Amino acid sequence: xxxxxENAEKRVTxxxxxxxxxxxxxRTQDTNLNAIAKFVAAHGVDLAEARVVPDVAAEIVAALxxxxxxxxxxxxxxxxxxxxxxxxxxxxxxxxGLPLHEHPEIMAxxxxxxxxxxxAARRRMARVPEGGTLVKNPETGPPGFQxxxxxxxxxxxxxxxxxxxxxxxxxxxxxxxxxKTLKVEGAGESLIAGPLRAVAEAHPELTxxxxxxxxxxxxxxxxxxxxxRDPAEVERVMSELIEALRAAGIExxxxxxx
Amino acid sequence: xxxxxENAEKRVTxxxxxxxxxxxxxRTQDTNLNAIAKFVAAHGVDLAEARVVPDVAAEIVAALxxxxxxxxxxxxxxxxxxxxxxxxxxxxxxxxGLPLHEHPEIMAxxxxxxxxxxxAARRRMARVPEGGTLVKNPETGPPGFQxxxxxxxxxxxxxxxxxxxxxxxxxxxxxxxxxKTLKVEGAGESLIAGPLRAVAEAHPELTxxxxxxxxxxxxxxxxxxxxxRDPAEVERVMSELIEALRAAGIExxxxxxx
Numbered sequence: 001x002x003x004x005x006e007n008a009e010k011r012v013t014x015x016x017x018x019x020x021x022x023x024x025x026x027r028t029q030d031t032n033l034n035a036i037a038k039f040v041a042a043h044g045v046d047l048a049e050a051r052v053v054p055d056v057a058a059e060i061v062a063a064l065x066x067x068x069x070x071x072x073x074x075x076x077x078x079x080x081x082x083x084x085x086x087x088x089x090x091x092x093x094x095x096x097g098l099p100l101h102e103h104p105e106i107m108a109x110x111x112x113x114x115x116x117x118x119x120a121a122r123r124r125m126a127r128v129p130e131g132g133t134l135v136k137n138p139e140t141g142p143p144g145f146q147x148x149x150x151x152x153x154x155x156x157x158x159x160x161x162x163x164x165x166x167x168x169x170x171x172x173x174x175x176x177x178x179x180k181t182l183k184v185e186g187a188g189e190s191l192i193a194g195p196l197r198a199v200a201e202a203h204p205e206l207t208x209x210x211x212x213x214x215x216x217x218x219x220x221x222x223x224x225x226x227x228x229r230d231p232a233e234v235e236r237v238m239s240e241l242i243e244a245l246r247a248a249g250i251e252x253x254x255x256x257x258x
Numbered sequence: 259x260x261x262x263x264e265n266a267e268k269r270v271t272x273x274x275x276x277x278x279x280x281x282x283x284x285r286t287q288d289t290n291l292n293a294i295a296k297f298v299a300a301h302g303v304d305l306a307e308a309r310v311v312p313d314v315a316a317e318i319v320a321a322l323x324x325x326x327x328x329x330x331x332x333x334x335x336x337x338x339x340x341x342x343x344x345x346x347x348x349x350x351x352x353x354x355g356l357p358l359h360e361h362p363e364i365m366a367x368x369x370x371x372x373x374x375x376x377x378a379a380r381r382r383m384a385r386v387p388e389g390g391t392l393v394k395n396p397e398t399g400p401p402g403f404q405x406x407x408x409x410x411x412x413x414x415x416x417x418x419x420x421x422x423x424x425x426x427x428x429x430x431x432x433x434x435x436x437x438k439t440l441k442v443e444g445a446g447e448s449l450i451a452g453p454l455r456a457v458a459e460a461h462p463e464l465t466x467x468x469x470x471x472x473x474x475x476x477x478x479x480x481x482x483x484x485x486x487r488d489p490a491e492v493e494r495v496m497s498e499l500i501e502a503l504r505a506a507g508i509e510x511x512x513x514x515x516x
Contacts, residue, residue: 021467024305025435026295027483028469030288033310037284047282049317050310052291055467059307082448083468084455121451140472156470177283190340193379197342209279209313210341211286212414214398225285 010174014040014073016050017063019088020155023052023078032077032153032160039164044173045073055079060091068095068150073171078155080144082121089127089145092152098129105134106142136166146170175229180238184245185221185252188212192222195244203237223256268432272298272331274308275321277346278413281310281336289415290335297422302431303331313337318349326353326408331429336413338402340379347403350410351387361386364400394424404428433487438496442503443479443510446470450480453502461495481514 016036022028030052037047048071053059060079067074079088093100106126110118118126125142128134135144135151139162144153151170153163184192189212200208206228214220224241228234242253274294280286288310295305306329311317318337325332337346351358364384368376376384383400386392393402393409397420402411409428411421442450447470458466464486472478482499486492500511 021465021485022469022483023291024295024308025437025485026292026299026305027437029292033281034284034287037282041284047284048312050282052308054306055465081468081470083451084458085465085467119448119452121448124451125448140478156472158472179283179285190377190379190383193341193382194377200342207279207313207343209343210339211280212339214414214416220398225280227279227283 012045012073012172012174013048013071014045014075015048015067015071017060017067017074017076018050018052019055019060019076019078020052021055021085024054031157032155035157035161036075036077036164039167040073040075040171040173041177043168043171044176045171046177055085055087057087057091057094060088061095064092064095064150068148072149074150076150076152077160080125080142080152080154082124086124088152089124089129092147092150093129096129096147096150098131098147100127101130102126103128103132103134103145109142135163138162138165177227177229178231178234179225179227180234181256182224182226182238182241182245183221183254183256184224184250185219185254187221187250187252189222191248191250192224192245195248195250196224196241199237199241199244202240203233206234206237208241221252270303270331270430270432271306271329272303272333273306273325273329275318275325275332275334276308276310277313277318277334277336278310279313279343282312290411290413290418293415293419294333294335294422297425298331298333298429298431299435301426301429302434303429304435313343313345315345315349315352318346319353322350322353322408326406330407332408334408334410335418338383338400338410338412340382344382346410347382347385347387350405350408354387354405354408356387356389356405358385359388360384361390361392361403363392367400393421396420396423435485435487436489436492437483437485438492439514440482440484440496440499440503441479441512441514442482442508443477443512445479445508445510447480449506449508450482450503453506453508454482454499457495457499457502460498461491464492464495466499479510 023030053063079086128145129147132145132147137143139159144163153160209225210222212222281288337344386403387405390403390405395401397417402421411418467483468480470480
């Protein structure tokens with residue numbers, strides 16, 4: 001697992017590259033970004049950016065090169081199946097300037113599973129850039145792979161999530177970010193903004209956010225979130241925020257989970 | 259509304275820029291990208307890229323400038339509330355090199371609504387880059403705005419969707435993309451890949467995609483989607499695809515909606 005707490009100052013970053021026309025056309029609601037965000041956060045890695053690109057080679061290569069040079073890790077999702085529109089392996093190899101080869105372990109798995117030589121479509125799924133290592137797939141289908149700081153994962157959420165179980169041990173994270181949330185009811189953000197800003201400006205090392213809600217059973221108000229790498233400090237600043245809100249006449253305050 | 263059909267060759271593009279730590283931390287599952295994807299598609303505009311960036315001014319400005327120079331339209335979501343972490347208006351103004359001013363119409367709406375001079379937090383929400391026009395907000399809170407080819411919308415999904423109702427008339431779209439979906443059951447993508455590729459290669463002007471499913475009530479198989487701007491052609495190529503799949507011995511084929 002990640003080396004949590006070893007170095008609270010070190011910020012380790014990741015980006016997600018979602019590959020697929022189906023997300024941009026609106027046909028599919030992406031959920032992989034959210035799953036990866038939670039996964040890397042638990043390993044002390046900050047998700048710093050995400051991009052969604054179509055099934056177009058030049059776009060995938062350009063985005064991957066921009067992200068892999070800038071962040072510690074990149075997770076791609078989608079485009080690793082056997083059909084003509086599955087071009088992720090080709091694009092990752094092109095981005096790294098590496099040839100693709102049929103990985104002997106995937107070929108062996110396929111032969112064992114189907115008892116016959118894989119057809120052309122299946123062999124597409126055995127292609128990995130030279131030097132790439134496999135990412136186990138505990139669900140259906142062939143594995144993903146890692147090359148350099150890039151993890152190439154499936155697009156189907158259940159399969160993508162299965163692959164994450166073989167990624168945690170590869171991440172060298174920093175201190176895990178912890179958060180505390182305070183639910184403020186019956187006061188809009190315009191009232192909350194003053195005390196919230198004062199506390200945020202006094203603690204620039206923490207992130208303070210406000211996420212309003214309207215209507216529904218909860219009435220209206222906002223969830224105020226404090227995030228940081230030192231749990232005791234987050235706790236202390238939460239008390240300070242509660243005090244500042246009370247001093248401004250805002251009374252319906254409830255600490256909540258998540 | 260959009261000038262559908264006027265020019266079937268013209269491709270009009272858009273990008274989405276999701277602004278918000280809460281998406282990257284995993285706290286919130288974004289749904290705005292999907293809603294905007296469907297919305298622009300219905301207006302003959304192709305969503306060509308999306309990015310998610312944190313509440314960091316330099317990141318927002320850089321992403322916005324990259325996207326607005328490359329695509330016909332850009333939609334931003336999030337960061338237009340009254341709190342210190344709402345910096346979208348500042349960043350959009352910086353990207354365009356324009357000053358912000360308190361828009362008189364928003365100030366008048368606020369005075370009318372609350373019967374008093376808006377406080378500092380509310381006045382933050384009245385700030386629009388000079389020359390920007392307002393995007394009506396039929397829900398709670400102040401309007402969004404348009405400056406150049408950029409639409410600046412709320413992050414709360416219900417409010418964002420309300421604002422879209424004041425955007426359609428501003429879009430000059432091309433021909434609307436239509437799609438047909440064929441559900442293939444009991445055959446994996448490895449079997450489908452050959453005939454699918456043959457049909458895709460014979461019709462490079464169309465987009466053919468394969469979206470596999472596994473388990474559940476439907477067993478396994480794949481949804482094959484043909485997308486294009488000429489409904490008659492999409493229909494014709496779907497017949498061709500069905501024929502090609504049948505010739506390969508794949509029989510459980512059902513045209514489906516969406």
